Amino acid sequence: MTQAAKPLPDVDDPLTAPFWAATRETRLVLPECGNCGYLQWPPERLCPECQHPDRAWREFPATGTLWSYAVYHRALDPAFASDVPYAVGLVELDAGRKMYGLMTDEESALRIGARVRGVYDRVTDEVTFLRWRMD
Amino acid sequence: MRPAARIAIAGVGATEQGEIPGQSPEEIAVRAATAALADAGIGKTAVDGLITCKAPLTAHGTDEGIGPLLGINPAYSTTLDYGMGSFSLHLAAMAIQAGLATTVLLTYGTNARSARTGFARPIGGASDWLRLSGLVHVAGPAAMAFRRHMYLYGTTEEQLGWVSVAQREWARRNPLAVFREPLSIDGYLAQPYIVAPLRRADLTVISDGGTAIVVTTAERARDLAAKPVYLLGIAQQSAIRNEQNPDKLMRPWLGEIAARVYSAAGIGPADVDIAYLQDGTSVWVLQMLEWYGFCGLGEAGPFLAAGSTRPGGSLPVNTHGGQLSESYTHNWMHLYEAVRQLRGECQHRQVEGATVALHAQTHDFWKGAATLLSTEAA
Numbered sequence: 001m002t003q004a005a006k007p008l009p010d011v012d013d014p015l016t017a018p019f020w021a022a023t024r025e026t027r028l029v030l031p032e033c034g035n036c037g038y039l040q041w042p043p044e045r046l047c048p049e050c051q052h053p054d055r056a057w058r059e060f061p062a063t064g065t066l067w068s069y070a071v072y073h074r075a076l077d078p079a080f081a082s083d084v085p086y087a088v089g090l091v092e093l094d095a096g097r098k099m100y101g102l103m104t105d106e107e108s109a110l111r112i113g114a115r116v117r118g119v120y121d122r123v124t125d126e127v128t129f130l131r132w133r134m135d
Numbered sequence: 136m137r138p139a140a141r142i143a144i145a146g147v148g149a150t151e152q153g154e155i156p157g158q159s160p161e162e163i164a165v166r167a168a169t170a171a172l173a174d175a176g177i178g179k180t181a182v183d184g185l186i187t188c189k190a191p192l193t194a195h196g197t198d199e200g201i202g203p204l205l206g207i208n209p210a211y212s213t214t215l216d217y218g219m220g221s222f223s224l225h226l227a228a229m230a231i232q233a234g235l236a237t238t239v240l241l242t243y244g245t246n247a248r249s250a251r252t253g254f255a256r257p258i259g260g261a262s263d264w265l266r267l268s269g270l271v272h273v274a275g276p277a278a279m280a281f282r283r284h285m286y287l288y289g290t291t292e293e294q295l296g297w298v299s300v301a302q303r304e305w306a307r308r309n310p311l312a313v314f315r316e317p318l319s320i321d322g323y324l325a326q327p328y329i330v331a332p333l334r335r336a337d338l339t340v341i342s343d344g345g346t347a348i349v350v351t352t353a354e355r356a357r358d359l360a361a362k363p364v365y366l367l368g369i370a371q372q373s374a375i376r377n378e379q380n381p382d383k384l385m386r387p388w389l390g391e392i393a394a395r396v397y398s399a400a401g402i403g404p405a406d407v408d409i410a411y412l413q414d415g416t417s418v419w420v421l422q423m424l425e426w427y428g429f430c431g432l433g434e435a436g437p438f439l440a441a442g443s444t445r446p447g448g449s450l451p452v453n454t455h456g457g458q459l460s461e462s463y464t465h466n467w468m469h470l471y472e473a474v475r476q477l478r479g480e481c482q483h484r485q486v487e488g489a490t491v492a493l494h495a496q497t498h499d500f501w502k503g504a505a506t507l508l509s510t511e512a513a
Contacts, residue, residue, distance in 0.1 A: 007266050007267055008267075009263070009267060040379070041378075042261040042264050042378055044379065048376060048379040067283065068279040068280070068282045068283040068286070068384070069279060069282060070270070070274075070275045070276070070278035070279045070282065070330050070331070071278070071328070071330065071331040071332075072269060072275070072330050073327060073328040073329060073330065073331055074328075074329045074330070076255040076271050076272040076274065076275075076329075076330070077255055077266070077269055077271040079269075080269040083269065085328075085331070086269060088268045088269060088270045088275060088279075090279055090384075098383075100264060100265060100268045100270055101268055102268050102269065107331070112282065112283065112286040113286065129267070
């Protein structure tokens with residue numbers, strides 16, 4: 001049985017294209033509301049604070065602390081069958097919001113509250129994922 | 136009399152739980168409805184309100200799909216997308232108090248097990264982002280929430296295990312329960328992880344089944360066949376900003392529902408004899424024990440390990456086995472059980488002298504609802 005293909009993002013979606021363009025260059029950019037400056041993550045089509053539609057993307061360091069994590073021992077999504085066990089982290093960015101991402105460390109190295117740093121994982125010419133490792 | 140106490144549950148009904156092959160969610164819902172009407176001692180023509188609830192992740196279960204099978208044209212009818220238990224119950228109370236109807240039938244059916252409904256999907260907002268990281272199924276975010284609880288408060292996996300072990304002890308006394316084989320704490324800890332730190336026993340059963348409830352005015356309920364169970368207080372709170380909230384996983388907004396439902400009823404957690412806490416995962420029970428004030432924030436681990444929720448404990452919880460052992464009905468069967476416990480009908484698992492029940496539920500990270508119930512009209 002061939003393994004299901006892993007999901008890939010639509011890098012041309014105007015809502016998120018700047019994020020994927022930046023990860024290709026190993027940079028982290030996040031959208032701020034063009035009106036009130038609210039930092040959105042994940043990006044929304046309207047600002048959750050003021051409902052303004054415009055966003056300005058600004059670069060931030062890919063650093064933060066590990067807020068929590070879950071370790072999949074069962075491939076509940078068959079596309080991840082060859083990865084189990086794999087750890088998904090929830091990172092509290094130094095920029096001030098939370099972001100999910102696969103952890104590159106072994107489970108035994110994961111420490112909530114400890115520093116993490118972004119790792120850029122190029123999977124296709126178009127898609128580079130932001131993963132995280134303990135710093 | 137407090138406003139919600141003008142409303143009572145006048146009848147409950149359920150189908151068998153587990154596997155019901157070859158029946159649609161609508162057929163199952165109507166079978167449950169027939170049982171609830173018989174329990175109340177009324178015919179279907181007495182029903183002037185119908186509230187149905189969609190079977191999750193399907194288009195099944197609308198009032199327009201159920202109407203032809205039930206064969207009624209109630210004055211008021213509607214369907215909630217996530218209308219489980221208290222969410223439908225509260226709407227029924229509002230419909231009655233607004234004068235839209237006097238006798239409202241709530242009914243729900245699912246064939247999730249026979250239809251092999253897939254639940255390995257991202258849970259919550261930003262589903263595309265969750266999927267990219269392999270964060271599918273409610274087990275993932277629940278595992279994160281519990282791992283955070285372990286970090287903040289020193290809670291252990293063994294302490295969490297007592298949620299599932301206690302509910303299995305209750306389920307063993309419930310002929311309707313799907314899982315009735317013994318489960319010890321050692322047996323729990325020996326289970327492999329599904330999404331660490333959670334194991335199979337921390338996650339809901341997937342099953343078929345139906346539940347129905349008849350709701351009417353307190354006055355009318357006193358004239359019907361079954362002993363009335365009154366609504367002492369109701370409350371809800373949403374968290375629909377979801378991922379744009381500062382903390383999606385620990386669900387601090389549950390505390391707002393708790394404060395409001397106790398205030399509405401004029402009682403506190405010490406007055407609650409039995410609790411029905413929606414348990415799509417065991418972690419939700421742990422969170423609700425704290426937010427509903429049965430122990431302090433961060434203290435649910437020791438509270439559980441002391442056996443508080445087990446048969447004979449200080450706060451029997453999910454005395455039918457809940458979703459972890461009995462069946463997957465999104466707190467509908469919790470409501471059915473709460474009513475039957477208050478009416479004293481639960482035989483081997485009857486909690487003697489129980490007069491006040493809390494029914495509390497959540498739609499994961501979206502919203503929550505709670506109802507305080509009693510056989511005494513406060």
